[in-house]
Amino acid sequence: MSLDAVSLSRLQFALTATFHYLFVPLTIGMGGVLVILEALHLKTRQPIYEAAVKFWVKLFAISFALGVATGIVMEFQFGTNWATYSRFVGDVFGSALAAEGIFAFFLESGFLAVLVFGWDKVSPRMHFFSTVMVAGGSIFSALWIVVANSWQQTPAGYHLVATPFGTRAEITSFWAVVFNPSAMIRLTHVLIGAFILGACFVMSISAWYLLKKKHEEFARRSFTVALWFAAVFSLAALVTGDLHAREVAKYQPAKLAAFEGHFHSSGAAGLALFGIPDPKADKLDASISIPGGLSLLLHSNAKAPVTGLDSFAPRDRPPLGVFYSFHLMVGLGVFFIVLTLFGLVMLWRKKLFTQRWLLWVFTFSILAAYAANDLGWISADVGRQPWVVQGLLRTSDAVSTTVPPGQILASIALFGVVYLLLFALWIFVMNDRIQRGPEAVEQPASAIAGSPAAGQLEPAAALSIGQES
Amino acid sequence: MTHLHLLWFILLGVLLAGYAILDGFDLGVGSLHLVVAKNDEERRVLMNAIGPVWDGNEVWLVTFGGALFAAFPRAYATAFSGFYLPFMVLLFALIFRAVTLEFRSKRPESKWRGTLDFLFFLASIGSAFLFGVAVGDVMHGIPIDAQGNFAGTLLGLVTPWSVLVGAFTLSLFTLHGAAYLHLKTEGELHERLRTWTWTAAGVAFVLYIFTTIAALLTLPQAKENFVRFPLAWVLVAANVLALANVPRALFLNRPLQAFVSSAVTIACLVALLGVEMYPNLLPSSLDPKWSLTIFNASSSEKTLGIMALIAVLGMPFVVGYTSLVYWVFRGRVKLGHHSY
Numbered sequence: 001m002s003l004d005a006v007s008l009s010r011l012q013f014a015l016t017a018t019f020h021y022l023f024v025p026l027t028i029g030m031g032g033v034l035v036i037l038e039a040l041h042l043k044t045r046q047p048i049y050e051a052a053v054k055f056w057v058k059l060f061a062i063s064f065a066l067g068v069a070t071g072i073v074m075e076f077q078f079g080t081n082w083a084t085y086s087r088f089v090g091d092v093f094g095s096a097l098a099a100e101g102i103f104a105f106f107l108e109s110g111f112l113a114v115l116v117f118g119w120d121k122v123s124p125r126m127h128f129f130s131t132v133m134v135a136g137g138s139i140f141s142a143l144w145i146v147v148a149n150s151w152q153q154t155p156a157g158y159h160l161v162a163t164p165f166g167t168r169a170e171i172t173s174f175w176a177v178v179f180n181p182s183a184m185i186r187l188t189h190v191l192i193g194a195f196i197l198g199a200c201f202v203m204s205i206s207a208w209y210l211l212k213k214k215h216e217e218f219a220r221r222s223f224t225v226a227l228w229f230a231a232v233f234s235l236a237a238l239v240t241g242d243l244h245a246r247e248v249a250k251y252q253p254a255k256l257a258a259f260e261g262h263f264h265s266s267g268a269a270g271l272a273l274f275g276i277p278d279p280k281a282d283k284l285d286a287s288i289s290i291p292g293g294l295s296l297l298l299h300s301n302a303k304a305p306v307t308g309l310d311s312f313a314p315r316d317r318p319p320l321g322v323f324y325s326f327h328l329m330v331g332l333g334v335f336f337i338v339l340t341l342f343g344l345v346m347l348w349r350k351k352l353f354t355q356r357w358l359l360w361v362f363t364f365s366i367l368a369a370y371a372a373n374d375l376g377w378i379s380a381d382v383g384r385q386p387w388v389v390q391g392l393l394r395t396s397d398a399v400s401t402t403v404p405p406g407q408i409l410a411s412i413a414l415f416g417v418v419y420l421l422l423f424a425l426w427i428f429v430m431n432d433r434i435q436r437g438p439e440a441v442e443q444p445a446s447a448i449a450g451s452p453a454a455g456q457l458e459p460a461a462a463l464s465i466g467q468e469s
Numbered sequence: 470m471t472h473l474h475l476l477w478f479i480l481l482g483v484l485l486a487g488y489a490i491l492d493g494f495d496l497g498v499g500s501l502h503l504v505v506a507k508n509d510e511e512r513r514v515l516m517n518a519i520g521p522v523w524d525g526n527e528v529w530l531v532t533f534g535g536a537l538f539a540a541f542p543r544a545y546a547t548a549f550s551g552f553y554l555p556f557m558v559l560l561f562a563l564i565f566r567a568v569t570l571e572f573r574s575k576r577p578e579s580k581w582r583g584t585l586d587f588l589f590f591l592a593s594i595g596s597a598f599l600f601g602v603a604v605g606d607v608m609h610g611i612p613i614d615a616q617g618n619f620a621g622t623l624l625g626l627v628t629p630w631s632v633l634v635g636a637f638t639l640s641l642f643t644l645h646g647a648a649y650l651h652l653k654t655e656g657e658l659h660e661r662l663r664t665w666t667w668t669a670a671g672v673a674f675v676l677y678i679f680t681t682i683a684a685l686l687t688l689p690q691a692k693e694n695f696v697r698f699p700l701a702w703v704l705v706a707a708n709v710l711a712l713a714n715v716p717r718a719l720f721l722n723r724p725l726q727a728f729v730s731s732a733v734t735i736a737c738l739v740a741l742l743g744v745e746m747y748p749n750l751l752p753s754s755l756d757p758k759w760s761l762t763i764f765n766a767s768s769s770e771k772t773l774g775i776m777a778l779i780a781v782l783g784m785p786f787v788v789g790y791t792s793l794v795y796w797v798f799r800g801r802v803k804l805g806h807h808s809y
Contacts, residue, residue: 068524069567073560075534079549080556090542091768095776098539101532102783109528110790113521119807121797165617170769400550402619411557429575
């Protein structure tokens with residue numbers, strides 16, 4: 001990679017986006033787990049669920065703050081590094097970004113304050129409502145940004161207009177932009193990935209407590225909730241993954257061909273399980289494939305033709321590295337299904353919390369979840385190359401023409417140092433919280449269960465304040 | 470000209486004013502953090518005064534950025550690529566502000582807290598100052614070529630005028646932060662903050678006069694708009710009265726009125742900025758006809774219309790959430806179990 005503005009800006013975007021994505025799926029996924037745990041608390045009034053919610057909220061808040069801080073960079077980076085792109089897509093893309101700010105970010109940030117700081121200030125029901133709003137708000141913000149990304153993959157609802165300052169895309173139908181061909185399936189798949197990651201995070205820490213014989217009751221409750229959550233969404237990921245691949249085959253055939261290492265257009269295309277793509281010979285080395293498998297998966301017909309890379313000019317083909325990222329992601333998806341279903345069987349047989357090796361696997365499952373989420377995005381966005389907007393604008397034409405490469409290099413160096421520092425701080429503070437663990441349950445359950453709090457907010461609020469003292 | 474272009478110019482002004490008023494006091498609290506608070510507990514009080522609200526306040530900036538991108542993409546692209554390194558520094562300052570707030574009280578060691586306190590202070594004054602410098606540059610005009618690209622240098626952005634506007638912004642936010650803290654604290658700290666608010670109002674007033682004189686000397690184009698829109702003089706009068714009302718309210722022992730007065734001062738200044746700029750978003754210092762205006766830098770009318778609908782639908786909710794948060798966390802700060 002040479003040190004030109006395009007390569008440097010791509011490197012910076014990859015760096016800042018990957019770092020930002022440490023926090024995004026974690027907070028989206030944990031949001032779902034928090035809603036379930038707090039609902040259980042409201043329903044059962046067991047103090048252990050309250051302790052659990054409060055503990056996870058602390059970790060959630062730390063990560064959320066970092067997500068906000070690194071998210072601002074993402075928003076302004078379109079303008080700083082990709083000015084030509086911004087002028088080209090602003091009319092279409094900007095609406096989604098503005099809608100995200102107005103509809104989602106205010107919602108999230110407002111109710112986050114109540115979620116984190118409002119325990120003594122509002123009633124338990126109002127607090128639960130805030131948790132639901134934060135979780136909903138983070139999903140809602142994912143909606144808009146995924147719509148914008150999807151529009152780059154499968155543009156719709158626009159026309160090209162020549163202006164005195166160059167051609168740009170202008171919106172013709174807002175709803176066609178929002179429901180562009182890949183938007184909803186990508187959104188579902190992204191959210192499911194985030195839910196699996198959030199659940200793995202909770203299982204990972206809970207498993208570690210169980211291994212260390214600390215906070216065991218708390219850990220068992222949290223683990224059980226997260227395990228069900230993860231199992232359901234691991235299965236769901238299989239379904240959305242399949243639908244998503246069919247959509248890619250239809251609208252971005254070059255990307256799909258690179259994912260599958262499918263060099264030559266043919267009927268009865270095989271599904272490669274392993275292999276090493278060889279771009280010089282245009283073939284897949286050392287591959288193990290299922291005959292007709294790819295045709296069957298994409299078109300429900302083992303003989304159906306599948307477009308290969310040879311249908312595209314070399315300059316329009318994506319890099320073949322996505323073969324690995326895509327296959328690894330799929331492999332990890334299968335791993336989550338096997339792991340969580342096995343976990344459920346062990347839970348049913350009451351052996352889950354005593355199998356140390358299995359708990360160790362769950363402890364490290366968070367790394368696999370991060371890998372799967374990132375590999376998914378790498379496949380999606382590197383697989384779109386050489387285009388920044390599929391078929392309309394090449395990445396090489398999209399950068400800011402006025403920023404000297406030296407300045408980009410300087411900002412990359414700064415991002416590298418600062419993000420490394422932030423990463424270390426985040427791990428340090430999270431670890432500190434995790435080591436301390438949830439707070440001991442202070443009051444006997446009967447004191448709360450005896451209260452006729454349902455429907456009466458005042459006594460319930462008084463109780464939660466009483467617990468604090 | 471269409472009403473939609475004007476509407477979005479005004480809406481951007483509203484978002485900018487919302488940001489300057491709300492995050493303005495957060496940044497002001499940061500710039501007072503090292504000098505006002507005498508011990509760890511007082512520093513925690515200061516941070517917790519903005520704890521529940523800073524995140525929501527920063528969203529005004531994010532939404533301003535998103536709206537600028539959507540409504541005037543050419544201005545967004547030129548400004549951000551043109552101010553590349555200063556914007557990067559600003560982004561780092563905002564990151565550090567967020568992180569230091571969140572992490573500072575997570576460890577008890579005085580070395581940890583001292584370092585993060587210092588970074589919090591630095592990030593806050595850095596952000597406030599850089600915002601002012603950027604506004605000063607934009608008011609004065611920047612070298613924009615015929616294609617609408619920035620054609621200047623990094624050092625060209627640092628002029629005596631832009632530095633003055635930066636210092637004025639910092640003093641204004643510090644005043645605003647002091648007035649906010651005066652409202653949110655009690656006891657001896659509360660009394661000390663009254664003095665600080667008083668002093669900050671004095672400094673801001675002096676810099677206000679300097680900035681006004683410098684504006685009359687360096688921004689001749691501004692006068693045209695004041696001739697075109699004579700009602701703008703009402704804003705000037707309101708601005709001066711609001712700023713002068715801060716010490717009066719302090720004297721009468723009305724902290725809320727002092728805070729509202731400094732908020733009105735900021736709102737008037739953003740409105741005056743709008744009057745001065747109209748219809749320019751980024752005036753070109755090379756040739757006025759190369760300036761990026763609300764007409765030649767805008768998105769299509771269809772997009773402006775869709776976004777107006779989004780804003781109309783969304784803004785009541787935004788006001789609702791913001792009011793809810795400020796209502797829930799009303800009153801003076803008390804450190805509790807869930808504080809920073």
